[in-house]
Amino acid sequence: MQASEYDAIVVGSGISGGWAAKELTEKGLRVLLLERGRNVEHIKDYVNATKAPWEYLHRGGRTKAMEEEYQVLKRDYPLNEKNLSFWVNDKESPYTEKKRFDWYRGYQVGGRSLMWGRQSYRHGDIDFEANTKEGLAIDWPIRYADIAPWYDKVERHAGISGSREGLAQLPDGQFQPAMPLNCGEELVAGKLSKLYDGRRRIIPGRTANATKALEGRAPCQYRNACWLGCPYGAYFSTQSSTLPAAAKTGKLTLKPWSIVSEVLYDRNTKRATGVRVLDAISEQTTDYSAKVVFLCASTLNSTWLLMRSATDVWPGGLGSSSGELGHNLMDHHFRCGAEGKLEGMDDKYYYGRRPTGFYIPRYRNLFGEKRDYLRGFGYQGSAGREGWSRAVAELGVGGAFKDQMALPGEWTVGATAFGEMLPNHENKISLDPTKKDKWGLPVLSIDCATGENEARMRKDMIADMGDMLEQTGVKDVRTYDNEYFPGMGIHEMGTARMGKDPKTSVLNSHNQVWDAPNVFVTDGSCMTSASCVNPSLTYMALTARAADFAVNELNRRNL
Amino acid sequence: MASEMKQDDSIGGTATGIDRREAIRRVTLLLGGLTLVGGNGLLTGCSDRSRPLAQDSKFTPDDVAFLDEVADTILPDTKTPGAKAAKVGPFMALMVTDTYDKSDQDAFRDGMRKLDEASIKDNGVGFMKATPQQRLTLLERLDTEQKADTDAREARKKEKERRDKQSAGTATAVAPTDTGKATGDKFLPDERKENAPGAPEAGGVPAITKEPPRHYFRMMKELALLGYFTSEIGYTKAMRYVESPGRFDPCTPYTKGEPAWAPHA
Numbered sequence: 031m032q033a034s035e036y037d038a039i040v041v042g043s044g045i046s047g048g049w050a051a052k053e054l055t056e057k058g059l060r061v062l063l064l065e066r067g068r069n070v071e072h073i074k075d076y077v078n079a080t081k082a083p084w085e086y087l088h089r090g091g092r093t094k095a096m097e098e099e100y101q102v103l104k105r106d107y108p109l110n111e112k113n114l115s116f117w118v119n120d121k122e123s124p125y126t127e128k129k130r131f132d133w134y135r136g137y138q139v140g141g142r143s144l145m146w147g148r149q150s151y152r153h154g155d156i157d158f159e160a161n162t163k164e165g166l167a168i169d170w171p172i173r174y175a176d177i178a179p180w181y182d183k184v185e186r187h188a189g190i191s192g193s194r195e196g197l198a199q200l201p202d203g204q205f206q207p208a209m210p211l212n213c214g215e216e217l218v219a220g221k222l223s224k225l226y227d228g229r230r231r232i233i234p235g236r237t238a239n240a241t242k243a244l245e246g247r248a249p250c251q252y253r254n255a256c257w258l259g260c261p262y263g264a265y266f267s268t269q270s271s272t273l274p275a276a277a278k279t280g281k282l283t284l285k286p287w288s289i290v291s292e293v294l295y296d297r298n299t300k301r302a303t304g305v306r307v308l309d310a311i312s313e314q315t316t317d318y319s320a321k322v323v324f325l326c327a328s329t330l331n332s333t334w335l336l337m338r339s340a341t342d343v344w345p346g347g348l349g350s351s352s353g354e355l356g357h358n359l360m361d362h363h364f365r366c367g368a369e370g371k372l373e374g375m376d377d378k379y380y381y382g383r384r385p386t387g388f389y390i391p392r393y394r395n396l397f398g399e400k401r402d403y404l405r406g407f408g409y410q411g412s413a414g415r416e417g418w419s420r421a422v423a424e425l426g427v428g429g430a431f432k433d434q435m436a437l438p439g440e441w442t443v444g445a446t447a448f449g450e451m452l453p454n455h456e457n458k459i460s461l462d463p464t465k466k467d468k469w470g471l472p473v474l475s476i477d478c479a480t481g482e483n484e485a486r487m488r489k490d491m492i493a494d495m496g497d498m499l500e501q502t503g504v505k506d507v508r509t510y511d512n513e514y515f516p517g518m519g520i521h522e523m524g525t526a527r528m529g530k531d532p533k534t535s536v537l538n539s540h541n542q543v544w545d546a547p548n549v550f551v552t553d554g555s556c557m558t559s560a561s562c563v564n565p566s567l568t569y570m571a572l573t574a575r576a577a578d579f580a581v582n583e584l585n586r587r588n589l
Numbered sequence: 590m591a592s593e594m595k596q597d598d599s600i601g602g603t604a605t606g607i608d609r610r611e612a613i614r615r616v617t618l619l620l621g622g623l624t625l626v627g628g629n630g631l632l633t634g635c636s637d638r639s640r641p642l643a644q645d646s647k648f649t650p651d652d653v654a655f656l657d658e659v660a661d662t663i664l665p666d667t668k669t670p671g672a673k674a675a676k677v678g679p680f681m682a683l684m685v686t687d688t689y690d691k692s693d694q695d696a697f698r699d700g701m702r703k704l705d706e707a708s709i710k711d712n713g714v715g716f717m718k719a720t721p722q723q724r725l726t727l728l729e730r731l732d733t734e735q736k737a738d739t740d741a742r743e744a745r746k747k748e749k750e751r752r753d754k755q756s757a758g759t760a761t762a763v764a765p766t767d768t769g770k771a772t773g774d775k776f777l778p779d780e781r782k783e784n785a786p787g788a789p790e791a792g793g794v795p796a797i798t799k800e801p802p803r804h805y806f807r808m809m810k811e812l813a814l815l816g817y818f819t820s821e822i823g824y825t826k827a828m829r830y831v832e833s834p835g836r837f838d839p840c841t842p843y844t845k846g847e848p849a850w851a852p853h854a
Binding site: 080082083084087088089090091092093094095147209210211212213216250251252253254255367369376377378379380381382383384387410411412413415417418419421422425426427428429431432433435436437438439442443444445446 | 662664665666667668669680683684687688689690725728729732733775776777810811814815816817818819820821827828832833834835836837838839840841842843844845846847848849850851852
């Protein structure tokens with residue numbers, strides 16, 4: 031129980047934690063970065079990054095034994111032979127599902143920044159103003175102008191490639207050159223833009239893959255093997271981007287295998303004094319003290335930690351005085367859209383494996399339109415020529431069949447909608463009083479479902495893509511709904527929302543916990559509404575902004 | 590032909606660069622822990638006797654040799670090497686053992702027997718003794734059979750979904766379930782498309798092995814295709830594989846006959 035003193039403690043080393051560590055150390059603070067899982071060293075520990083695809087025993091697939099071992103992961107793509115070591119062990123870290131909630135976690139240095147989808151979009155004022163305009167939940171305490179400079183800052187360092195489009199609903203950023211649309215996508219994009227006068231348009235997916243070299247990072251080599259860890263450091267991860275910057279200051283201490291069991295709180299000063307760390311291997315506890323604590327453990331995990339902290343003062347945990355801690359859990363609902371075939375392109379192909387696709391920015395409930403639901407959705411999609419796996423459905427055996435299947439197949443195009451999920455007090459997490467994890471911590475119980483608004487929106491999400499493909503001359507158009515359960519988006523948001531009033535929110539406009547101003551929560555927990563765009567870039571910007579504020583407040587001796 | 594098999598053809602290494610120990614480890618795994626005794630242990634795959642195949646769930650060297658020949662009839666040597674050269678038989682046995690449910694394993698093994706019986710019925714000899722043309726003719730017939738079976742099953746499934754949707758009305762809260770479904774979204778720009786069948790640039794692996802269809806020849810064909818096109822030969826000889834393309838050309842001319850660019854690792 032020996033105490034060690036730091037200026038700041040950052041809990042979690044994923045996208046948000048990496049940014050907190052970088053910003054705080056670069057501003058001169060001595061930072062302890064705590065990670066509950068193992069260390070993953072950049073490049074060295076990307077054990078499959080340069081493995082040939084044929085070297086996997088089951089060629090990347092999943093076995094019955096794996097399905098037995100990973101009861102949650104098996105529900106979707108994370109259970110695979112290629113990067114399984116980056117995903118959580120479900121058995122060690124269980125949780126309770128009041129309703130089905132797929133929780134895909136990455137417990138290691140770098141967190142899910144190692145295998146994230148990398149799509150990076152800004153929220154606009156349509157997002158920050160939505161709640162208040164509709165009289166729903168509570169207003170965001172910030173507007174686009176508050177966060178725009180921080181988006182600028184993080185985009186420059188992270189390396190976001192994209193095109194400038196001049197759209198109010200999807201603000202442009204500090205982009206590296208976009209990864210272009212391929213010729214199939216261009217064909218559809220041109221027609222769509224003409225049909226809708228640019229209000230609906232296909233743009234290159236904005237992605238955290240560098241197209242130009244950055245410090246210590248080579249540009250993308252178009253291998254599209256990002257989720258194995260990139261030996262070129264071409265996509266943004268903690269390891270490629272923020273951790274080296276933080277380490278360079280000489281002020282960073284990184285401690286893997288460190289589970290923070292609680293934030294230590296002094297009821298007299300009304301401040302946190304540090305954290306208690308449970309060593310994941312030895313199970314010894316150690317206290318560390320610091321002037322500020324940044325919680326960046328990921329959406330549900332930061333709130334889980336708050337619920338275990340200062341319970342002698344607030345039975346519901348640190349930040350629970352508003353009654354909103356654990357509430358308003360959100361995700362993006364998706365897995366529906368449409369696809370079809372492109373004709374007349376048989377003499378066209380492409381080269382290189384682009385690690386992004388196209389994006390169709392939100393257009394519903396904009397431009398004066400009013401649907402029978404609130405908010406909107408965007409599409410992520412791509413066009414390409416079919417590969418060998420088309421052979422499974424085709425009739426044929428023998429030499430001619432084999433040679434034919436080794437050729438590129440027909441051009442297909444399709445897109446999946448990502449829809450905004452409304453904040454709802456009833457979607458919540460709590461401590462399960464009956465179940466504990468491997469380390470004796472009471473596990474989270476998750477109770478979350480989509481509602482009527484999502485169901486109505488989903489009809490448009492499916493029908494619109496079908497219509498747009500039909501209208502642009504795509505053949506054999508088929509709409510689909512592959513079924514969605516909360517969590518599948520791996521965009522968990524909310525449970526410790528920002529707001530203007532301590533009575534209705536957990537965090538203020540600078541991500542400070544109202545009940546403990548030297549505790550900041552800057553991961554997805556802080557989200558007051560979900561937008562329809564991928565959220566990680568916003569966590570980066572909010573983290574950098576909060577870190578700047580924290581250091582200024584420390585210098586003014588306000589913390 | 591089985592009788593021309595060299596020993597190495599029947600051991601399970603799938604790649605150059607996999608050393609002998611690894612190859613033996615794999616084949617041991619796929620033989621269910623059976624230890625290799627003597628250099629010719631695997632050569633008995635060229636047995637003259639027609640099946641019966643072993644009734645337990647382990648694949649014998651005979652079985653593996655049989656699967657090699659089935660795969661090689663589906664995907665024979667042409668201007669590029671075929672399935673046997675790509676060691677697809679051992680791969681099929683491994684995948685059935687490791688990734689199939691018990692009921693599908695049984696269906697697959699029963700299918701091996703049915704296939705051999707069909708050969709005897711058509712040609713008077715088991716599959717291993719049939720001529721290449723006899724084998725091809727038989728598999729073409731089985732392929733038509735499996736396609737009709739699969740189409741009918743899919744139509745039934747669609748009809749059921751339609752009816753379920755009609756009767757379900759508005760969606761209600763769903764209790765935690767394990768559907769085991771991992772369909773994926775094949776046009777997503779990130780790794781989510783990994784599971785999607787037919788995704789333009791995905792490996793397509795998990796989807797194919799996810800829900801093995803019931804007709805035994807569908808299973809065999811799927812595994813043969815998967816085993817072949819994800820082998821080193823499939824990647825580098827049948828298709829064109831560039832480990833690190835270094836650039837993205839969004840639009841290039843394509844001349845018919847040029848192999849596909851292989852998907853990523």
